Amino acid sequence: MKDQSRKPAGTSRTASGGARMTRRGFLKGATGAAAIAAFPAIVPSSVFGANAPNNRIGMGLIGMGLMMNSHLNKMVRRDDVQVLAVCDVDRGRREKAKKQVEDAYSKQAGVTYKGCAAYHEFEELLARDDIDAVVIATPDHWHAPISVMAMRHGKDVYVQKPMTLTIREGRIMSDTAKQYGCILQVGSQQRSERAFRKAAQIVRNGLIGKVHTIYTNLGEFPPPQTLPEEPIPEGFDYDRWLGPTPWYPYNSLRVKGDYGGGWRCFWDYGSRKNGDWGAHHFDIIQWALGMDDSGPVEFIPKGYEGTEYQTHIYADGCKVLRNHPVKNGHMIQFIGEKGEVLVSRGDKLETTPAELKDMDFHDQETLSDIPAGYKGIWLYVSNQHEDNWIECIHARKQPICHAEIGHRTATICHLNGIAERLKRPLKWDPVKEEIIGDPEASRWIDRPRRAPYVYI
Amino acid sequence: MKVLTPFQNVMNKVFGSRDVAEKQAVEELIPQLADPEVKNRYAAQMKLQDLASDASKPGNSRKRKALGRVLAAKAADASVPQPARVWIVRQLEYMGRDEAVSALAKLLRDKDAELAECARRALEKNPASAATTVLRNALGKASDPVMKIGLINSLGERGDAKSVALIAKELPDAKTASAAALALSKVATAAAIEAIWPVLNKFPEAGEALINAAAKLKAKGNDDGARAIYERLEKEAKSPAVRTAAEISLGRARASQTAAKPVPKKKKKQ
Numbered sequence: 135m136k137d138q139s140r141k142p143a144g145t146s147r148t149a150s151g152g153a154r155m156t157r158r159g160f161l162k163g164a165t166g167a168a169a170i171a172a173f174p175a176i177v178p179s180s181v182f183g184a185n186a187p188n189n190r191i192g193m194g195l196i197g198m199g200l201m202m203n204s205h206l207n208k209m210v211r212r213d214d215v216q217v218l219a220v221c222d223v224d225r226g227r228r229e230k231a232k233k234q235v236e237d238a239y240s241k242q243a244g245v246t247y248k249g250c251a252a253y254h255e256f257e258e259l260l261a262r263d264d265i266d267a268v269v270i271a272t273p274d275h276w277h278a279p280i281s282v283m284a285m286r287h288g289k290d291v292y293v294q295k296p297m298t299l300t301i302r303e304g305r306i307m308s309d310t311a312k313q314y315g316c317i318l319q320v321g322s323q324q325r326s327e328r329a330f331r332k333a334a335q336i337v338r339n340g341l342i343g344k345v346h347t348i349y350t351n352l353g354e355f356p357p358p359q360t361l362p363e364e365p366i367p368e369g370f371d372y373d374r375w376l377g378p379t380p381w382y383p384y385n386s387l388r389v390k391g392d393y394g395g396g397w398r399c400f401w402d403y404g405s406r407k408n409g410d411w412g413a414h415h416f417d418i419i420q421w422a423l424g425m426d427d428s429g430p431v432e433f434i435p436k437g438y439e440g441t442e443y444q445t446h447i448y449a450d451g452c453k454v455l456r457n458h459p460v461k462n463g464h465m466i467q468f469i470g471e472k473g474e475v476l477v478s479r480g481d482k483l484e485t486t487p488a489e490l491k492d493m494d495f496h497d498q499e500t501l502s503d504i505p506a507g508y509k510g511i512w513l514y515v516s517n518q519h520e521d522n523w524i525e526c527i528h529a530r531k532q533p534i535c536h537a538e539i540g541h542r543t544a545t546i547c548h549l550n551g552i553a554e555r556l557k558r559p560l561k562w563d564p565v566k567e568e569i570i571g572d573p574e575a576s577r578w579i580d581r582p583r584r585a586p587y588v589y590i
Numbered sequence: 591m592k593v594l595t596p597f598q599n600v601m602n603k604v605f606g607s608r609d610v611a612e613k614q615a616v617e618e619l620i621p622q623l624a625d626p627e628v629k630n631r632y633a634a635q636m637k638l639q640d641l642a643s644d645a646s647k648p649g650n651s652r653k654r655k656a657l658g659r660v661l662a663a664k665a666a667d668a669s670v671p672q673p674a675r676v677w678i679v680r681q682l683e684y685m686g687r688d689e690a691v692s693a694l695a696k697l698l699r700d701k702d703a704e705l706a707e708c709a710r711r712a713l714e715k716n717p718a719s720a721a722t723t724v725l726r727n728a729l730g731k732a733s734d735p736v737m738k739i740g741l742i743n744s745l746g747e748r749g750d751a752k753s754v755a756l757i758a759k760e761l762p763d764a765k766t767a768s769a770a771a772l773a774l775s776k777v778a779t780a781a782a783i784e785a786i787w788p789v790l791n792k793f794p795e796a797g798e799a800l801i802n803a804a805a806k807l808k809a810k811g812n813d814d815g816a817r818a819i820y821e822r823l824e825k826e827a828k829s830p831a832v833r834t835a836a837e838i839s840l841g842r843a844r845a846s847q848t849a850a851k852p853v854p855k856k857k858k859k860q
Contacts, residue, residue: 288830360629582744585740588743
């Protein structure tokens with residue numbers, strides 16, 4: 135293999151294995167004043183379109199834990215993306231990720247590639263003009279600060295779910311995306327799965343009548359713990375990992391990335407299962423009910439005056455019950471006046487009447503057989519969540535799970551969490567985005583940030 | 591919360607002592623909140639959290655105030671072990687009001703950085719206006735850059751117009767400049783916005799702060815004020831992202847103006 139570690143800035147991989155000069159590299163390498171005068175110093179993302187001379191998106195990956203693995207693998211396989219940098223507070227993780235990226239590109243190009251930077255601090259990554267977009271897969275408490283800063287630097291963002299730690303962060307993120315014209319996709323990827331889309335289409339179009347009850351299974355995390363102090367591992371910036379959240383002594387269980395627990399158990403870093411799985415299932419429910427710009431009006435915690443299941447209620451009376459048994463082990467069950475829809479990952483969909491699941495919403499002939507009352511609502515179609523984001527970056531159009539959608543879903547996650555902590559029901563005004571008649575509960579709409587990690 | 595014995599109730603009435611039940615309940619929890627076996631602290635933390643949640647229910651103001659007074663006294667009491675004080679202050683963050691301000695003010699000056707930071711956050715969320723005064727006075731005296739950043743942010747969160755000059759003093763310092771610009775944008779008075787303009791293009795957050803401030807003005811109905819900021823940023827900001835944001839907002843404003851204009855009636859043919 136040829137060593138390309140000294141190749142000039144701006145060269146990049148090609149499918150054929152050679153190195154070519156990118157538009158940005160040309161600009162940076164140009165020595166004449168004319169070249170500088172002729173082009174803007176930074177190529178605005180708006181020029182990236184199917185016909186633009188440089189269709190490649192410079193990508194940064196932030197938070198190199200469990201969730202980033204699949205993002206990294208998808209991004210390095212795309213011809214229109216170049217992963218230029220990775221970032222993590224854990225030196226071991228960022229160096230491993232850098233190697234993964236460089237190995238992948240080296241394998242594809244057939245030459246040694248050394249073009250991926252590894253950063254400890256995301257601010258340095260975001261300061262790079264050649265990075266157009268970032269994927270953020272940190273723990274939840276870092277989602278909003280990094281996303282907002284990225285957008286203020288003009289970057290497009292893919293941020294893992296739930297989008298935020300607090301309700302106010304979501305309002306800021308959604309507003310920032312609009313202000314800066316950024317393409318932000320939230321990683322509630324069930325929206326890009328066929329069965330969930332079809333379920334939402336059936337419900338949304340009134341084919342099971344008015345939906346009055348929805349069951350969804352989020353599971354349970356073990357309770358959080360108070361943990362004794364352990365030595366901070368070499369190369370791990372624990373203070374920065376905590377970031378804006380309150381300080382606690384280091385313990386490996388606190389920072390562990392683990393789908394069954396770890397940091398996901400702790401209130402300081404998220405809304406536990408309401409955030410972790412609610413960000414998926416509540417999101418599909420919002421979609422199916424046509425509530426993407428709104429939300430429920432009441433949240434009742436499990437145990438309150440004998441309430442058996444955590445419940446949130448929409449203005450039309452539709453109730454969502456968490457962890458109520460769902461028929462046939464499905465993830466979500468919509469119960470309407472005229473039928474039912476059951477849906478899960480793995481493209482599993484059952485309906486009553488049974489023929490609903492076989493309807494092709496894009497086939498006019500089948501559509502002609504649809505019973506009266508069909509509303510003719512067509513939902514956004516995406517079959518792969520990251521691909522949808524990249525396509526939208528090129529086309530400068532809204533992705534399937536944009537910031538306002540992510541904010542509204544996360545709001546449901548957080549309000550359920552707040553009600554659970556306070557052990558009392560909350561009334562919510564989804565228009566004003568205010569908790570009604572409970573000033574102390576309202577303080578939870580945002581959380582104060584630990585200095586110096588103040589970004590939003 | 592432990593139910594008082596008849597004797598305690600009588601004593602309470604006779605001697606007029608306040609908050610006896612709350613004090614007793616909290617005092618019982620303190621040793622567990624600082625249990626040397628750290629894992630044992632969790633149950634006590636949850637009990638105290640439940641007490642605070644219950645007291646903070648709507649319509650429970652007397653109970654909330656009583657517990658707030660007890661928690662504030664314990665938070666300020668140096669004989670209470672540090673882990674217990676930290677957890678107590680964290681409850682005050684979400685239920686403390688005016689009764690907690692003086693204790694939190696004292697803690698803000700504590701040598702224990704964790705306690706001082708917890709107190710700063712609790713004051714940030716405290717709805718009493720006295721909390722703003724405490725934070726403002728503390729910023730005037732603060733020297734540690736981390737504490738300064740926290741105080742600046744807290745005052746910004748509280749939208750304290752009286753702090754503008756104090757915060758603006760921090761704009762030339764690289765350590766505090768970003769936090770100061772952001773805080774001023776949250777205050778978004780004329781003086782706050784005026785203070786940011788001289789540092790536009792000196793650091794990226796200054797332009798972003800002006801975008802924030804303009805959005806804040808617009809949200810308050812001051813469309814002209816917002817437009818003036820966007821127009822100036824469009825011309826003067828070096829950051830392409832900030833210029834783009836200004837252009838987008840101006841474009842939206844123009845589009846909405848056009849949409850709001852009445853469509854001229856077609857002249858009838860003679």
